Amino acid sequence: MSQDVLNFIFIGLTFAVYITIAVRSRAASTKEYYVAGGHVSAFANGMATAADWMSAATFISMAGTVAISGYDGSRFLMGWTGGFVLLTVLMVPYLRKFGKATVPDFIGDRYYSKWARGVAVICAIFICMTYIMGQMRGVGVVFSQLFGISIPSGVLIGAAIVFVYAGLGGMKGITYTQVAQYCVMAFSYTIPAIYIAMTLTGNVIPQFGLIGNYTADGELVPFLTKLNNINTDLGFREFTAGSMSKTNMFCITAALMFGTAGLPHVIVRFFTVKNVAAVRKSACWTLAFIAVIYLTAPAIGAFSRVNLIQKLHNCSYEDAPYWFQDFEATGQMAWVDKNGDGKIQYFGPDRSPIKTSSVFLGKAPEYPAYDAPERQRIGEYGQRLLINKADDSNPNELWFGNDIMVMANPYMANLPMWVIALLMAGCIAAALSTAAGLLLVLSTSISHDLMKHIIKPDLSDKEEVGYARGASFVALAVAAYFGINPPSAFIAKTVAFAFGLAASSFFPTLLIGIFSKRMNREGAIAGMLSGITFTIGYIVYFQFLGGKKEDYFLGITPEGIGFIGMLINFIVAFAVSKFTPDPPQDVQDMVERIHIPSGAGEADVH
Amino acid sequence: MDSDTSTIYHRVSLQIRLVLLFIWFTVSYGCGILFRDWLDVHAPRIGEAPFGFWMAQQGSIISFVLILIAYAILMARLDEKHGYREKSEAGK
Numbered sequence: 223m224s225q226d227v228l229n230f231i232f233i234g235l236t237f238a239v240y241i242t243i244a245v246r247s248r249a250a251s252t253k254e255y256y257v258a259g260g261h262v263s264a265f266a267n268g269m270a271t272a273a274d275w276m277s278a279a280t281f282i283s284m285a286g287t288v289a290i291s292g293y294d295g296s297r298f299l300m301g302w303t304g305g306f307v308l309l310t311v312l313m314v315p316y317l318r319k320f321g322k323a324t325v326p327d328f329i330g331d332r333y334y335s336k337w338a339r340g341v342a343v344i345c346a347i348f349i350c351m352t353y354i355m356g357q358m359r360g361v362g363v364v365f366s367q368l369f370g371i372s373i374p375s376g377v378l379i380g381a382a383i384v385f386v387y388a389g390l391g392g393m394k395g396i397t398y399t400q401v402a403q404y405c406v407m408a409f410s411y412t413i414p415a416i417y418i419a420m421t422l423t424g425n426v427i428p429q430f431g432l433i434g435n436y437t438a439d440g441e442l443v444p445f446l447t448k449l450n451n452i453n454t455d456l457g458f459r460e461f462t463a464g465s466m467s468k469t470n471m472f473c474i475t476a477a478l479m480f481g482t483a484g485l486p487h488v489i490v491r492f493f494t495v496k497n498v499a500a501v502r503k504s505a506c507w508t509l510a511f512i513a514v515i516y517l518t519a520p521a522i523g524a525f526s527r528v529n530l531i532q533k534l535h536n537c538s539y540e541d542a543p544y545w546f547q548d549f550e551a552t553g554q555m556a557w558v559d560k561n562g563d564g565k566i567q568y569f570g571p572d573r574s575p576i577k578t579s580s581v582f583l584g585k586a587p588e589y590p591a592y593d594a595p596e597r598q599r600i601g602e603y604g605q606r607l608l609i610n611k612a613d614d615s616n617p618n619e620l621w622f623g624n625d626i627m628v629m630a631n632p633y634m635a636n637l638p639m640w641v642i643a644l645l646m647a648g649c650i651a652a653a654l655s656t657a658a659g660l661l662l663v664l665s666t667s668i669s670h671d672l673m674k675h676i677i678k679p680d681l682s683d684k685e686e687v688g689y690a691r692g693a694s695f696v697a698l699a700v701a702a703y704f705g706i707n708p709p710s711a712f713i714a715k716t717v718a719f720a721f722g723l724a725a726s727s728f729f730p731t732l733l734i735g736i737f738s739k740r741m742n743r744e745g746a747i748a749g750m751l752s753g754i755t756f757t758i759g760y761i762v763y764f765q766f767l768g769g770k771k772e773d774y775f776l777g778i779t780p781e782g783i784g785f786i787g788m789l790i791n792f793i794v795a796f797a798v799s800k801f802t803p804d805p806p807q808d809v810q811d812m813v814e815r816i817h818i819p820s821g822a823g824e825a826d827v828h
Numbered sequence: 829m830d831s832d833t834s835t836i837y838h839r840v841s842l843q844i845r846l847v848l849l850f851i852w853f854t855v856s857y858g859c860g861i862l863f864r865d866w867l868d869v870h871a872p873r874i875g876e877a878p879f880g881f882w883m884a885q886q887g888s889i890i891s892f893v894l895i896l897i898a899y900a901i902l903m904a905r906l907d908e909k910h911g912y913r914e915k916s917e918a919g920k
Contacts, residue, residue: 288885293864296884300856303889307852310896311845429886433875444876462868462881471861479856499907502900509896513889520885817838818912 225639229368232643233650236406240387240399240654264500268507270400271491275302275508276407276515277353277656278360279717282649284516286627287714288523289530292453292461294471295523297781298714301475301721303509303516305482310505313483314492316736318501319816322493324663325486325728326671332735333743334809336676341750343671345727346486348754349720350664351700353487356717357657358384358698358705363625363713364649366552373553374706381702384657385695400659403651408514410648414632414641415518418525421635428521436528449524452531457579458570461524473782474718480788481721484728487663526627529634534620535568539603542566545633550606554626556587557605558612560619564603567619574616581621582610624712657701664697665690709765715781719761722784726753730791739810741795744802749795757787837910844902848895855891860884 280302288295322328326346330339361380362373369376415428422438423431423445436448450460459465466474482488495504533543539557549555557566558581571577588609590598601607622630629649632642669689674681681689710716727750734741734749761780763769778786804810859867864880871879874887 293881293884296860296881299885300860300888303892304852304856307848307892307895311848311852311899430875432886433877433882435876446877446881462878464864468861472857475857475861499900499904502896502903506893506896506900509893513893516889517886818834 225642226368228639228643229646232640232647233368236402236647236651239402240651243399243402244387264495264504265507266401267397267491267495267504269404269511270397271488271504271508272511272515273400273404273407273651273655274491274659275488275512275656276404276652277717278357278363278649278653279714280515280519281407281411281652282360282363282628283625283712283714283717285519285522285526285631286624287712288520289527289627290624291465292459292524293464294466295520296464297466297471297474298478298718299516299520301478301718302482303512304475305479306505306509306512308479308483309488310502310509313732313736314489314505315498315501316816317489317732318492318495318498319818320812324666324671325489325732326667327675329731329735329746330671330675332809332812333741333746334806335743335747338743338747338750339671340676341747342728342731343667343676345723345750345754346667346671347664348758349485349723349727350487350660350667351697351704352709352723353485353717353720354657354660354664354697354701355704355708356713356720357653357660358701359708359716360625360653360713361650361657362705363554363623364629364646364653367548367554367626367629368646370548370551377702377705380653381698381705384654384661385698387654387658400655403655404511406644406651407648408511410644410651411515411522412518414635414637414645415522415525417637417641418529418631418635419521422525422528428525429517432521432524445524449528452528453570454572456531456535456568456570457573459572461527467777469776470778470782473778473785475782477722477725477782477784477788478718480725480729481723481784484724484732485721486667486724486728487660490663490666491659522628522631526631526634529631530622530627531568533634534566536565538565539605540564543633545630547606548633549622549626549630553587553589554630555620555622556581556608558582558608558610558619558621559601559603559605560612560614560617567617569616569618571616573618576615578613578616579618580613580616581618582608583613584610587621624714661694661697662690665693668693709761718781719765719784722757722761722781722787723754725784726757726787726791730788730795734792734795736813736816739813740799740804742799742802742805745795745797745799748798749791752794753787753791756790757784760787833910837906837912840906841903844899844906848899851891852895855883856888860888 284295284298287298317328320328322331326339326342329342330336358377358381361384362377365371365376365379366373412428416426419425419428419431422436423434424437425431425434432445434445435442436445446462450462453459453461464471492501492504495501534546546555550557561567569579571579589606590609599607629645632645669686673689674686708716709719730753731746731750735746760783764774764780775783775786859880860883864884867880867883868878873879874882
């Protein structure tokens with residue numbers, strides 16, 4: 223049986239399970255559509271939230287980032303887990319007690335203003351859209367690999383599947399489907415890691431392999447020392463050393479953490495459990511389930527780097543493993559034979575006088591059209607040729623996308639076919655579950671918060687669900703466009719922007735709303751607007767309008783600017799509230815009330 | 829509920845939070861970023877990994893899980909002491 227057939231069998235089976243669950247628990251009312259009727263156990267909710275949380279960025283992109291940048295990849299590892307501490311300790315128990323179905327609901331009521339609600343809806347739309355863009359890119363990468371097609375076509379197929387899939391269930395359907403998806407993801411992520419850990423380090427547990435010895439050569443060397451040596455031999459920085467400035471590292475990690483605590487689609491998850499104590503328990507489960515994957519990612523990253531270099535460096539193209547050509551075909555790996563020796567060489571920046579290791583000029587590989595003459599498409603050794611000119615300032619000949627590492631990993635380690643098929647199913651589960659969860663929040667923001675509460679209060683339940691589905695469709699179309707033309711070449715970075723936006727808009731506003739009785743609507747609106755405008759402006763300027771690296775504020779890259787945006791939000795909010803009247807007494811009483819955990823009742827959808 | 833209980837409750841729960849957030853900051857930003865270089869050299873290695881590097885990639889995540897478990901347990905106790913504990917049928 224061929225790999226392709228096996229892939230489709232695994233993916234088909236998992237889909238059959240998801241769809242069966244979704245159809246069986248199809249939402250009957252708006253309340254079920256949004257919060258699953260508030261009847262989900264802490265354990266199940268934890269697992270579902272973990273599946274929702276672990277997106278294409280986590281699943282596909284993160285280990286690749288660790289493989290490329292070693293220590294620097296820790297920003298994602300810490301940033302995307304540490305936020306749960308903030309979220310649980312500072313936010314969700316109170317928001318749950320407040321008992322509203324969406325984040326704009328809370329902001330609208332706490333700040334007694336339609337305008338505040340409106341601004342919150344806009345922020346939610348921006349955050350979710352940016353996030354979905356990353357997911358669509360991830361779906362595209364997976365489908366392109368699966369069918370051997372280009373990424374844009376992969377994105378379009380993925381978008382169609384997500385739409386059908388997300389429209390089916392509503393929150394209740396999604397919750398139980400996500401439980402199934404978590405299981406698929408956890409197995410498909412850890413099984414390859416265990417296999418590889420055994421071959422490279424003789425250790426069954428990948429996390430122990432990472433800190434243990436490298437045994438594949440016969441003699442025992444500490445694994446990380448081995449990896450550091452491989453890196454420095456080829457002109458890369460040591461794996462355990464970082465290249466980012468401490469300020470930048472700090473800001474990015476902080477933006478990701480505070481962003482986590484302000485992400486509407488995560489906060490909403492905790493409205494589906496029955497009381498405040500269950501929220502705390504559910505958060506424990508969530509983080510524990512997430513940790514299973516996050517603790518494995520650094521091991522996968524490190525192992526795959528060793529495998530990649532051992533399999534490809536100084537290997538003649540004709541002898542290169544078969545999968546190299548598969549990845550060339552989808553444009554995820556490329557080889558430019560600069561020195562004409564027919565061998566693939568992989569070198570780092572320290573091998574070049576001007577410290578670069580770019581293989582070709584331009585950002586991504588570009589290929590001749592399919593109907594171009596053969597000599598333009600296929601090189602001397604049978605390799606796929608690029609249009610891009612070779613960059614002769616350095617000897618590096620191998621290019622690959624960061625996002626391909628996780629998928630290439632089992633191939634590189636010669637794992638059995640069923641492991642690869644399982645991984646494909648896991649990748650799709652990761653991207654689908656998050657995209658579906660996000661679409662739900664996005665469509666809720668539009669149908670519930672915007673249409674029902676601001677524009678057309680007499681909306682019937684049925685119309686509301688209709689608007690929600692319409693909004694999903696438009697959102698997906700936009701996301702698919704940006705999945706094909708992404709703001710950043712790799713998924714984790716695009717998703718990091720979404721966190722920056724959440725950190726600069728929702729986190730401060732929610733936090734002050736919970737803990738300060740004095741914060742009024744003027745302060746909150748001004749804070750949200752200034753925070754998110756600054757952050758979007760910075761990202762757009764440096765990612766789309768060609769801002770130069772030298773102009774970064776304090777050397778902070780756009781990924782980390784959300785942290786500064788957050789500080790701006792806090793400062794503006796407090797400053798404005800000083801000069802404007804206090805909130806009315808009933809709002810102040812309300813803030814007092816949400817500090818007591820009992821009597822949360824069910825999430826109110828009104 | 830009289831307001832005295834609720835003030836004490838609020839104060840104690842705030843203390844629990846501050847302590848946990850202090851640990852949260854120390855394990856991630858402290859060990860993983862700010863003092864990593866120093867810890868890599870001076871702190872005992874975890875297996876064969878430098879301490880700061882290990883904290884950034886593994887230790888901090890493990891600590892986060894432990895922090896949340898501690899939080900759930902401590903708050904449940906506090907709720908019980910002040911009579912805020914909900915029976916399982918509460919809230920339906």
